[in-house]
Amino acid sequence: MVAETAADRRWASESVPFLGPGKLGCPPELPPRAPVYTSRRPQMSVPQPSKAPLLPRIAAGDGEAVSDFIDRYKNLVWWLARQLASDADAEDAVQEIFVDLWSSADRYDPQRSSEPAFVAMIARRRLIDRRRRTGRRPAESSLEDLEVELAGSGLAAVEAAAEAALAGDAIRRLDEKERRVLSLAVYQGLSHSEIADFTRLPLGTVKTYVRRGLSRVREMLGAGSGTAEEPG
Amino acid sequence: MTEARLSELLIDRATEGLDPAAELELSELLALGASFDPDAYELAAAAVHLTSAFPLQAMPAALEQAIRRQAMQVFGDKAAAPGARLLPLTPRLAAASRPTASASQRGASSQSRASRPWLPWTLAAASLLLAVVGWWPEPRPAGPDLAPQVAAAPSLADVLAAPDVRVIPWSPTADPAAQGAGGDVVWSTRLQAGFMRFQHLAPNQPRDAQFQLWIFDRNQDERYPIDGGVFDVGPGAEVVVPIDAKLAVAAPTLFAITIEKPGGVVVSSRERLVLVATVA
Numbered sequence: 001m002v003a004e005t006a007a008d009r010r011w012a013s014e015s016v017p018f019l020g021p022g023k024l025g026c027p028p029e030l031p032p033r034a035p036v037y038t039s040r041r042p043q044m045s046v047p048q049p050s051k052a053p054l055l056p057r058i059a060a061g062d063g064e065a066v067s068d069f070i071d072r073y074k075n076l077v078w079w080l081a082r083q084l085a086s087d088a089d090a091e092d093a094v095q096e097i098f099v100d101l102w103s104s105a106d107r108y109d110p111q112r113s114s115e116p117a118f119v120a121m122i123a124r125r126r127l128i129d130r131r132r133r134t135g136r137r138p139a140e141s142s143l144e145d146l147e148v149e150l151a152g153s154g155l156a157a158v159e160a161a162a163e164a165a166l167a168g169d170a171i172r173r174l175d176e177k178e179r180r181v182l183s184l185a186v187y188q189g190l191s192h193s194e195i196a197d198f199t200r201l202p203l204g205t206v207k208t209y210v211r212r213g214l215s216r217v218r219e220m221l222g223a224g225s226g227t228a229e230e231p232g
Numbered sequence: 233m234t235e236a237r238l239s240e241l242l243i244d245r246a247t248e249g250l251d252p253a254a255e256l257e258l259s260e261l262l263a264l265g266a267s268f269d270p271d272a273y274e275l276a277a278a279a280v281h282l283t284s285a286f287p288l289q290a291m292p293a294a295l296e297q298a299i300r301r302q303a304m305q306v307f308g309d310k311a312a313a314p315g316a317r318l319l320p321l322t323p324r325l326a327a328a329s330r331p332t333a334s335a336s337q338r339g340a341s342s343q344s345r346a347s348r349p350w351l352p353w354t355l356a357a358a359s360l361l362l363a364v365v366g367w368w369p370e371p372r373p374a375g376p377d378l379a380p381q382v383a384a385a386p387s388l389a390d391v392l393a394a395p396d397v398r399v400i401p402w403s404p405t406a407d408p409a410a411q412g413a414g415g416d417v418v419w420s421t422r423l424q425a426g427f428m429r430f431q432h433l434a435p436n437q438p439r440d441a442q443f444q445l446w447i448f449d450r451n452q453d454e455r456y457p458i459d460g461g462v463f464d465v466g467p468g469a470e471v472v473v474p475i476d477a478k479l480a481v482a483a484p485t486l487f488a489i490t491i492e493k494p495g496g497v498v499v500s501s502r503e504r505l506v507l508v509a510t511v512a
Binding site (some may be wrong): 058063066067070074075076077078079080082091092094095096098099100102103112113116117118120121124125128129130131132133163164166167168171182185186187190191192207210211214215217218221 | 239240243244245246247248249250251269271272273274275276277278279280281282283284288289290291292295296298299300302303306307452453455456478479480498499
């Protein structure tokens, strides 16, 4: 049972818009609204960032693309590792992530996602796996301590605009509690049972919120076959 | 029902990860051939993560250098940053020529990782003498499925009792550390746990070098086997070491022991291959 703190009480009582890591209560500055796809599958491939993807060149054996790739994504990978791994693990995790990226280069499909989203997926996969195995997680901090701005000055606003904008749209349409739960699951990397402890919601409810929220983001992105039923 | 369960597992994997039993269930469901993009929910979670648009913290310079050195091991010196003066971990790797890959070739073409030709793992295993007689207690006959009842760190007895347990003898290589060495490895994919038994393996000095286990998986690129953990061997006729796999092992094909620098490595140069155990 988690001892109630001021953050807990605020969490329970205030209507808080969806936030990534940021100041509690501050209105988020969301990416520009993206066109809404009316069909389950978009008519065209996901718009690519202005820079051409490098993974296809790496998959084809172009070693020179590797250096450019490191330049382009090193900070994104480091940022994700600092979010989802402990300080002691972040550097090791980053090295493992890049090995995963080299071995996954031939799996990247520009029709399915932008390259930054693919890189973030591979990184998150490794970080989640490490967290499960080591049981170590980032130093916990209350939402009040998170001082990172939500201004559109980072990677999402510039490079991964397509998926980030669509995901932002889907998130805005979620119920307030669903947004909070999804935020804790994705940004903070909390397990579903940890979220249940923190929010005092039943575990089943947390799972439903996570599944519903992610399903709606997925639908908005128009990924997959579209034959899956939305769970819960 | 199947697709609903598949969605649940994929979403759980995309957020909190899956335990071994759930991973196995997911593999089985995906193998049924559902028309489902297995990465869709992970991409969605990544997109959600990228909505938090805030300044990215710069990667520490020393870490970046380590990443570049690692890339040079894999791709050769073309992966070095322009103008950078990088000292590769293994000088011979930097000198190794790398054939040009055509655009139609998936992944990097086979590459020479040292000045001598690289002997495929399976060929090395096939050419070695098998002189090991195991003394593990015979695995108990398959009984009730114990997997759900086993705690997060299964004991040796738990592994031996697992219905899918495999006992595979080690085969020594020509490496001096392997002379006269033997033993075997027990592994349960269901439990995602195993142990290694070594007989007469030359002890190591931890401050100079350590042993590292690599697990080759049918579903994994053989250039990047799964890290099974770093360990030491002291004096004594026999040593038992638990396996510490860093990733889920779905279909192991080969276990291999190398000698590495203290703390182990992310990608092995495979210059000192000591023992191999081929899964039949």
